[in-house]
Amino acid sequence: MELPKPLQNTAFVYDNALAVMAFLACGRVDRARSIGDALISAGKRDRYYTDGRLRNAYRSGPVDEQIALPGWWDDAAKNWVEDEYQVSTASGNIAWAALALLQLHDRTKEPKYLDGAEHLGSWLEQLAGRDDHNPGVAGGYYGFEPEASRIAWKSTEHNIDIVAVARWLWMTTEDPRWERLAQNTLRFVSTMHDDKDGFLIGTDLQGQRVHSADLWLDVQIWPLLVLPESQRPTSWYDATNLIDARLSVPGGYDFNGDRDGLWIEGTAQAALLFSLEGEPKRASILIGSVLQYIDPESGWLYATPNEELSTGLSIDAMGQGGAFMYHRWPHLGATAWTVLAAMDFNPFQPN
Template sequence: MARKRRFALWLLMATIISPMPGQASPAQDLAAGTCSALAARVDEIPGSAPVFLRSYDGASGQGPETEPALQNAAFTYDNALAAIALTACGRHEQALRIGEALLSAARLDRLGPAGRLRNAYRAGPQAERPIPPMGWWDPAQNRWLEDAYQVGTATGNVAWAALALLTLHEQTGERRFLDGATRLADWVAENTQDRQGPGGFTGGIHGFDDAPRPLTWKSTEHNTDLVALFGWLARTDAEGDWRAAARHARGFLDAMWDAGRDHFPTGTAPDGITVNHATSGLDAQLWPLLLRDSPDGWRAALAYAERAHGVEGGFDFNDDRDGLWVEGTAQAALVYRVLGQDGEADRLLAGIAGQVSPGGYLWATRELSISTGLAIGPDSVTDDFRYYRRPHLGATAWTALAALGWNPFTGQRVD
């Protein structure tokens, strides 16, 4: 019943924001609804303690996922997005609760004060220090289990957490958020910078604490995140040569653009040199267009995305076009807004407005499942990373950002 009441509030707020009944735009509806849904999820957790939000609801659209590895998983990337989106929503109290959890995780890991973040933590209030990564009890095996990806550290996830902390620093003026973001950026610079081939930064660390494995491939998406992060730090008084770090990440993007000519390849193979042309990634096309100094020539990547990823109502993750990826379609709506194509942005938002689950989150996909062409980890023997029709925190946060016209790479609304 609580979920039904929250969804009713979602619809009520979407109506209230309209200047006249029935005349709200898709963006206004989605802004009101997603902001209310995100804030309600934080407020469900009593008190004012730091929190992480569960990334997925169950397949019914309400309640937790039944898959043990996802049931209580709070992915770092999703929570960073939620903190940024809540800031854009003006829900500062709720944004700060997630930000405090990210900051605590950045200060201390179970391996020590390394500035490292795990890919997933356990959802709920975060009172334990260090904050433990995601895990679950398996009654059949009578032991505690963890997932090799979830306890690993992806470079892009660290970057997004740092961007969330920078957003909170800009909103509050509190130095500790800037220091936390700097700590995370230091970890990336010290552990993933590479000078082979196109340069740039590698993928991070995969696996358990007793046998961590470096991810030696490089991602266009990750390096885009880092251009934004390092460039933002360079505009502050944070200690470090962040302009040089930003140039190093930007050099990777330039090399990828040259390799793709009218689009961005997803990155490199594990040798860190060979360009990966095996699949295409939508975020690799879109996110560079959100950067502050994105050159006009890169706009051809959007036209490429329309050809290679376009499906009815929006965009697919990869170029097999087997379904609509809601999160990526929201990203495209924001890019259209940045480029002044408001009609296209509104068209996409109108389409995904029908993808709201009973619990208030947007579904990750319109179809039951879509492929990405990517593998979960180095031990995968197939492209086993898929999105399923589950209500998703990340899709909801990106939709809020698109509806509000808030660029997470700059911490500002689109003019």
Template structure:
């Protein structure tokens, strides 16, 4: 038996033992949430005709919205679809996860404007016909022109890394090297197009804007570097590519540099110049994801829960921004996953709150509030912090809830286990 085969056999044994133990100890509320969200994701995937490549709409019930949401109609964000594919794998349906991965393979190979193998932030949802993955957009009757969103047609580093995590998940279940090669290719794209050497060194935001006027985003995000660290660590282990080990080291060192030992929290990253630390804002994902992505981490990182509870708590759940204006379903599910990774109990009220967000079509609402803010702007052309979440059934929220309820770590492709701490 080869080393790779022994590794896969070990993973299978681990999953079997985990499933047996988990079935006997799981909270009934958690189990019900897992069953419901997995069923919803399976149903959404099965509803896309055929068995070929496809992408799921991020906001499936959004048909006719106002100007604030029109740009979201029939849009499949890569991040949401990567999450959904990983969650489908955790739910025991790797075949549907593979359909999503196949669509992203085609998107990278047949981009309408670039030949460098990049992925966009979003595509049009639905089945893929004739190997062509359409970019999102809509006809603007006032002015008679085709309208596209400059963020959606850009490429953000974090989204690329999440696509790589999906490819790695599908590779683990299929053993098809096309997916491993695709993950490595996306990580190489990040290395070539988003390496920021200005201290603190790390990976920059990516590219924003239309094809004829794309601009580099020089800010560095803790969240994005967590994603790159996890994907490069995983892909490097499976491929043996030494460049990926260096990539993981660079991304990991940036995340470590963002730890504020005085406030026991992670800074969200830098400002647009790529060097000035952003100390004013806080995002709950940047606080929690290191606990999942790093198999070993400094013991003081576990103190982040005091910051999360004082700065991000909203009722029985959690909000996106510091002192939030509402509950963020996705972030509350991330907190449930992070608690499990920290060896902490997940309160039953958290599972109840997540289950209460279920809409008529089964997807969870992004927030129970009409709209919540993030304190961040969508892009450099924004004049204010215009990145919001709305009271809409959301693929990403549903996928994160499924991952948390299944106790599945999307950064490693394995069941969540309590992290080991470095001295």
């Protein structure tokens, strides 16, 4: 199977953070450590930035002195090309890298992983609103250096991730700055909850909540994985009924409300939630469903059994790119989430 050129040598930070956790769930600490060490190196040895940020993706393969970014040779133009999203920085991906390092620190007790997570937390902190009327962390930066633009909108999903990072850092270090960041981002996530439509996707460029006829699966599930049941607002309790009513498809759940097919990664997320919430039978059924869709060559699960699966989102962070689609391709994120579900491993909390 030949992937499009932008994906042929690409290792996404989010998927690799999940791989760290999947390896830890299976007791493969050395494999997890190798990815965690690469993430730390990438933050220290960027080709341009010195503020410790990570790009959304890196070139796959061993880490050398120079941290390489993905790209490809354009035969027609006779030049090297890079993908604008891949070289940009999304807050959510920074948070997932921090969670991976926190999981490594929890397992190994090696200080470098906690230090790395704190550095990433500090980078996220500088994107946070500074008062009760402007909570939440902005989306990151988009574009090629040196002219990357700060993303003005705020994502509910990103802020859920950052709630988890900040709570964990606060619990581990007792530094009040992390308590403030946890409260800030949780306040934002709470304002994004709608009694009818569950968690909204986030804000627009003007800071207004985005109401949509659509619904997205992961943003409904992740808050319940971050906050223990005793700490959740009562209005959050309808989340599982909501996804059953509006996102279910044969075998599991769709990415969004158009219900045009099975999203394997998100179905695994739902399986983990059901398992942790005391519904092991539902979890087992979902895991059994997605395990039908393993690529025989790689051993990874497909992103979807469909030839294409729509998401209702655009490829780039500015809403100007083409439609973001999943394809029937082997997918590290789907594989890792399925491992986490099978092992009852919560990526947002110590295990």
